[in-house]
Amino acid sequence: MASRSTQILEAAARVIARRGVRGLRVEELAAEAGVSTGLIYYHFKDRTGILRHTLEFINDRAERYTTARDPDAPPLSPREELEHTLLLELQEKEEVRENSAAWGELRSTAVFDAALREDLARATLVWVREVAALLGRVHPRAPAVTLTSAAERLTALLEGLSMRWLSGGLPVDRARELLKGAIAVELAGLDRG
Amino acid sequence: MASRSTQILEAAARVIARRGVRGLRVEELAAEAGVSTGLIYYHFKDRTGILRHTLEFINDRAERYTTARDPDAPPLSPREELEHTLLLELQEKEEVRENSAAWGELRSTAVFDAALREDLARATLVWVREVAALLGRVHPRAPAVTLTSAAERLTALLEGLSMRWLSGGLPVDRARELLKGAIAVELAGLDRG
DNA sequence: GTCTATAACGGGATAGAC
DNA sequence: GTCTATCCCGTTATAGAC
Numbered sequence: 001m002a003s004r005s006t007q008i009l010e011a012a013a014r015v016i017a018r019r020g021v022r023g024l025r026v027e028e029l030a031a032e033a034g035v036s037t038g039l040i041y042y043h044f045k046d047r048t049g050i051l052r053h054t055l056e057f058i059n060d061r062a063e064r065y066t067t068a069r070d071p072d073a074p075p076l077s078p079r080e081e082l083e084h085t086l087l088l089e090l091q092e093k094e095e096v097r098e099n100s101a102a103w104g105e106l107r108s109t110a111v112f113d114a115a116l117r118e119d120l121a122r123a124t125l126v127w128v129r130e131v132a133a134l135l136g137r138v139h140p141r142a143p144a145v146t147l148t149s150a151a152e153r154l155t156a157l158l159e160g161l162s163m164r165w166l167s168g169g170l171p172v173d174r175a176r177e178l179l180k181g182a183i184a185v186e187l188a189g190l191d192r193g
Numbered sequence: 194m195a196s197r198s199t200q201i202l203e204a205a206a207r208v209i210a211r212r213g214v215r216g217l218r219v220e221e222l223a224a225e226a227g228v229s230t231g232l233i234y235y236h237f238k239d240r241t242g243i244l245r246h247t248l249e250f251i252n253d254r255a256e257r258y259t260t261a262r263d264p265d266a267p268p269l270s271p272r273e274e275l276e277h278t279l280l281l282e283l284q285e286k287e288e289v290r291e292n293s294a295a296w297g298e299l300r301s302t303a304v305f306d307a308a309l310r311e312d313l314a315r316a317t318l319v320w321v322r323e324v325a326a327l328l329g330r331v332h333p334r335a336p337a338v339t340l341t342s343a344a345e346r347l348t349a350l351l352e353g354l355s356m357r358w359l360s361g362g363l364p365v366d367r368a369r370e371l372l373k374g375a376i377a378v379e380l381a382g383l384d385r386g
Numbered sequence: 387g388t389c390t391a392t393a394a395c396g397g398g399a400t401a402g403a404c
Numbered sequence: 405g406t407c408t409a410t411c412c413c414g415t416t417a418t419a420g421a422c
Contacts, residue, residue, distance in 0.1 A: 004387080020305040022215040026416065036389050041417060043387090101304060108301035110360040111294060112213035121362040152363075153350060153375050160353030167303040169314040170345075182346050188385070189378040197405080219398065229407050234399065236405095 005043050008033045009057040012050060017098040021105040048115050058102050059123050078137035083183055085134060089158055090176050100162045128152055139190045150186045157182050198236050201226045205247040210291035214298045251295045252316060271330035276376055278327060282351055283369050293355045321345055332383040343379045350375050
């Protein structure tokens with residue numbers, strides 16, 4: 001059974017995905033979580049605290065579904081694993097949509113809220129490194145800086161595609177196709193060195 | 194001399210770039226524009242009216258500086274023009290930062306506000322077409338669908354890089370470098386067909 | 387730990403003078 | 405058209421009981 005804190009953070013992810021960070025009302029969050037507003041302040045101190053913990057929660061959850069692998073599934077080639085990992089973030093699944101929406105909100109909120117910047121920058125760095133490592137498994141001889149640049153481009157592109165998807169201008173299948181294309185183009189670039 | 198309305202909208206663009214849509218306070222806007230709050234409500238009815246008119250103002254302005262070309266400047270090669278046009282959006286210039294920040298705000302607001310989606314989708318489409326046309330001038334033999342996909346990737350990447358830049362995780366020079374890299378990689382992809 | 391109040395405040399919006 | 409003054413509501417945050 002999830003703890004109270006977790007229960008509130010799950011609700012926060014839902015409310016943020018539904019209303020955005022801008023639209024998050026502590027009272028609505030309380031209702032969604034089935035607790036009182038007072039309890040929320042007891043656990044998270046203030047509005048910013050809610051946001052920060054939600055970001056952390058979302059990251060952990062993404063980590064989980066990104067890393068999770070069915071033990072009986074056939075092993076993936078490095079390239080397949082790279083594609084699989086990136087495409088995980090572009091799915092109609094409710095949990096994925098929530099995570100993407102919340103991530104986008106936090107990103108755009110951070111533009112005007114210094115308190116979130118540091119956490120966000122750190123989380124982004126971790127993500128870029130993961131992707132760079134996956135690229136490195138496809139192209140073991142490529143220099144680290146080249147891998148990092150490609151990883152920064154692919155992750156930034158994924159964020160851009162996510163925003164277009166969520167803001168209704170781009171069907172998720174088209175977004176996936178574009179991302180696959182970018183992976184192909186980047187890998188071809190690494191081939192040439 | 195700019196009209197009072199224009200003066201207020203210019204101030205609104207500055208304030209939104211500084212505080213975001215959610216952080217926009219009518220009182221602060223009034224101070225920034227050097228007018229009273231009452232006058233703002235007189236001209237724009239309410240907060241939403243301010244936002245709508247400001248977003249329109251920003252689009253018109255971006256149109257202007259993207260299209261403007263010094264008549265005495267040396268003519269650019271197709272590839273230079275492509276790079277130039279895309280890199281215009283990644284500069285420390287105050288007006289550019291304002292527009293990028295406001296655009297990002299618009300994009301992320303649209304995720305939760307259906308009223309903005311249509312305008313945004315239309316503006317995005319126009320932009321993608323422009324970039325596809327520029328790509329076509331570099332590679333006249335490339336098929337239209339290929340050009341469109343590359344243009345969608347480059348513009349989505351630019352939006353993603355902008356967000357990272359504005360949220361403090363990515364220096365603008367690094368963002369420019371990454372974008373240039375993406376252009377190179379995409380053009381190489383068009384070479385191979 | 388959790389709830390029910392309610393305090394405290396910020397900020398949108400309006401009235402009315404000039 | 406423009407300003408000053410102010411009302412009033414929504415929201416965050418806290419106090420105190422259980």
